[in-house]
Amino acid sequence: MSSSRPLRADARRNRDALLAAARDAFLAGEAEAHIEDIARRAGVAVGTLYRHFETREALVEEVYRQEVAELCAAPPALLEQHAPDEALRRFLLLLVEHAAIGKGMAAALASIMATDSPVFVDARAQMAACLDRLLAAGSGAGTIRADVDGKTLLRAMGGVCNLRATEGWREDAERITALLFDGLRCRADITRA
Amino acid sequence: MSSSRPLRADARRNRDALLAAARDAFLAGEAEAHIEDIARRAGVAVGTLYRHFETREALVEEVYRQEVAELCAAPPALLEQHAPDEALRRFLLLLVEHAAIGKGMAAALASIMATDSPVFVDARAQMAACLDRLLAAGSGAGTIRADVDGKTLLRAMGGVCNLRATEGWREDAERITALLFDGLRCRADITRA
DNA sequence: AAACTATACTGAACCCGGTTCACCTTAAGG
DNA sequence: CCTTAAGGTGAACCGGGTTCAGTATAGTTT
Numbered sequence: 001m002s003s004s005r006p007l008r009a010d011a012r013r014n015r016d017a018l019l020a021a022a023r024d025a026f027l028a029g030e031a032e033a034h035i036e037d038i039a040r041r042a043g044v045a046v047g048t049l050y051r052h053f054e055t056r057e058a059l060v061e062e063v064y065r066q067e068v069a070e071l072c073a074a075p076p077a078l079l080e081q082h083a084p085d086e087a088l089r090r091f092l093l094l095l096v097e098h099a100a101i102g103k104g105m106a107a108a109l110a111s112i113m114a115t116d117s118p119v120f121v122d123a124r125a126q127m128a129a130c131l132d133r134l135l136a137a138g139s140g141a142g143t144i145r146a147d148v149d150g151k152t153l154l155r156a157m158g159g160v161c162n163l164r165a166t167e168g169w170r171e172d173a174e175r176i177t178a179l180l181f182d183g184l185r186c187r188a189d190i191t192r193a
Numbered sequence: 194m195s196s197s198r199p200l201r202a203d204a205r206r207n208r209d210a211l212l213a214a215a216r217d218a219f220l221a222g223e224a225e226a227h228i229e230d231i232a233r234r235a236g237v238a239v240g241t242l243y244r245h246f247e248t249r250e251a252l253v254e255e256v257y258r259q260e261v262a263e264l265c266a267a268p269p270a271l272l273e274q275h276a277p278d279e280a281l282r283r284f285l286l287l288l289v290e291h292a293a294i295g296k297g298m299a300a301a302l303a304s305i306m307a308t309d310s311p312v313f314v315d316a317r318a319q320m321a322a323c324l325d326r327l328l329a330a331g332s333g334a335g336t337i338r339a340d341v342d343g344k345t346l347l348r349a350m351g352g353v354c355n356l357r358a359t360e361g362w363r364e365d366a367e368r369i370t371a372l373l374f375d376g377l378r379c380r381a382d383i384t385r386a
Numbered sequence: 387a388a389a390c391t392a393t394a395c396t397g398a399a400c401c402c403g404g405t406t407c408a409c410c411t412t413a414a415g416g
Numbered sequence: 417c418c419t420t421a422a423g424g425t426g427a428a429c430c431g432g433g434t435t436c437a438g439t440a441t442a443g444t445t446t
Contacts, residue, residue, distance in 0.1 A: 005392095
């Protein structure tokens with residue numbers, strides 16, 4: 001769809017402004033974030049927003065997609081600089097960090113999470129792939145059990161990323177990560193499901 | 194508030210019908226569940242619904258509250274019939290079961306989860322208390338590590354209960370539960386945080 | 387550079403669904 | 417029965433996402 005024609009200069013500018021405005025709004029914890037507000041922040045009219053994004057959800061999705069892409073770029077560097085299991089641990093923490101982008105995004109995402117929206121399916125697939133890579137490295141080194149795949153681990157981490165809202169969730173998240181991590185290491189003897 | 198006056202017979206009947214209708218709708222996976230539909234199913238007009246429940250969310254909350262109460266009645270029986278660690282494992286699985294009540298409820302809950310609604314805070318507290326009890330029994334028996342509390346474990350399980358939607362989540366949920374459980378047992382040597 | 391046109395922008399109007407409220411109905415006590 | 421306070425009704429209201437007819441402009445052609 002985006003390959004049809006290179007987008008006019010002003011269109012590209014507005015589109016970017018809208019994405020930026022939306023990201024700002026979500027990160028600021030403004031779950032409500034009326035589209036009119038987002039449009040205003042971007043300095044355009046609502047109609048323009050709808051020219052670029054099919055629906056409000058589509059906008060949220062796009063912001064989310066970018067967020068995920070950024071996160072999923074991490075593994076290679078991590079594996080280069082750390083032992084496999086340590087790399088995995090760090091990625092899990094990054095996942096938590098990623099979740100810290102604020103209530104707003106979380107609330108906005110809630111609907112997408114529930115849905116089987118292709119965007120979210122994609123995101124899950126990407127993240128799971130990242131985890132698979134890290135898990136494989138770990139089980140190859142014999143420090144991580146081999147009967148848990150990325151998809152499963154991602155789900156396990158999902159809770160941490162969702163049930164935030166209350167204060168103190170941060171240290172809790174790290175404790176849970178450690179708990180899962182122990183579960184992954186303590187039975188490193190398992191080499192096959 | 195409910196202690197002001199015993200509720201007229203028809204009122205009680207309608208209130209129950211509404212709760213039942215709402216529960217049915219959510220369990221049927223109908224995330225949308227327009228208020229008017231719920232009212233119709235219960236055989237009353239929307240106004241009646243609003244007489245009993247401040248708002249749509251209030252209705253969802255009440256359904257949820259009942260669900261939680263039911264779940265939290267389980268521990269005593271479990272501890273009577275099983276060893277502490279086994280009792281904990283079973284409760285964790287019950288938590289998963291509890292989550293299985295369907296997409297609808299999940300979607301409906303999403304908003305509450307995000308909120309710091311007293312109902313949800315309460316629910317968390319209750320569930321955490323259940324887990325604390327089971328964890329204490331386990332660490333007392335020396336089969337469960339003692340540096341994880343109910344609140345934390347509940348959060349860890351939260352993911353399982355949220356990120357459902359895709360098929361196959363069920364067995365995945367059990368795998369995650371096992372993973373956490375291993376993490377809890379493998380370091381049973383930890384007796385104090 | 388003037389004209390041309392496909393592309394993009396605007397914002398008032400529309401629609402949907404939760405919520406309200408003025409008015410009607412009925413359970414329950416006397 | 418009669419009274420009346422509790423309960424029920426549903427049309428109207430309202431906020432916010434979405435649409436679209438009208439207008440402006442980037443990029444191209446002559």
